[in-house]
Amino acid sequence: MEDKTKKIFSPIAILILIVAFIGIWASVFAVPDKKLKVTYLDIGQGDSELIEFPDGKMALIDGGPGKKVLEGLGKNMPFYKRKIDIIFLSHPHADHVAGLVHVLSRYEVGRVVLTRAVHNAPEYQEFLKQAKDKNIPATEGIRGTEFDFSGGSKIKILYPTGTLDSQNLNNTSEVLMLESGKTRFLFMGDLENDGSDKLLALEPDLQTDVIKVPHHGSQNALNADLYKKASPKYAVISVGKDNKYGHPHTEVLNFLEASGIKYFRTDTAGDVSLVSDGTSVELKKGNNLLSF
């Protein structure tokens, strides 16, 4: 009599089962939950924000000061994804661009968006070289440019205009408004007070649910009119522990508290993930962060 056990567990049958199992799990992970997720990555003293769109597309704004961004991407991107569809560089300072050099070498990147700001720092030059060597399409980050994603999401560039403040690279920062349904996230880069004044003069509609606090919570970027016009529910400060600049400054924290804006700091909270269903923005479930 033939041994049925052997037949059932023949190598081919096992292979079919494994393939079916992987297929089922891949489809479970691939089903988008129709929500948009923004994660402010804890990358030390710098900036890096990861956006996962409802259709699964990924965008990254800045890459922080070094390799730590790779940990953040590993933790916050679906494990099977090796592509970032679009990268925005706010401005060429090392605490924003250095990590992107590592990202370009590890991930497939669909497009980079950057301003014409000139800076000779080696990290920025390396970023430009890698993007060029890999033939990654580049778009100039300039006011009026929009990027549409499926499901009613878009990223609009609000700043700078064609004229850059070359004296102060912080004031050349790309300012981005991410819209998903009725919800909005404002990314301010390192725009300082006078840069924000120029933005306010240009843009009548800065209303947002979430603001990435400009320039790591520096007092030189505390613009009361900006917060008045934006009237955010949440603020996120991307900042490194015990940094040499004293960021975030007490004046900024006091201002946020007095204004009733709930804020999160990446140095104390780690990665901060906020989720939009198109109607409202909430902290990602399981992300039990302390807010102040």
Ligand SMILES: [Zn+2]
């Ligand atoms: Zn910075």
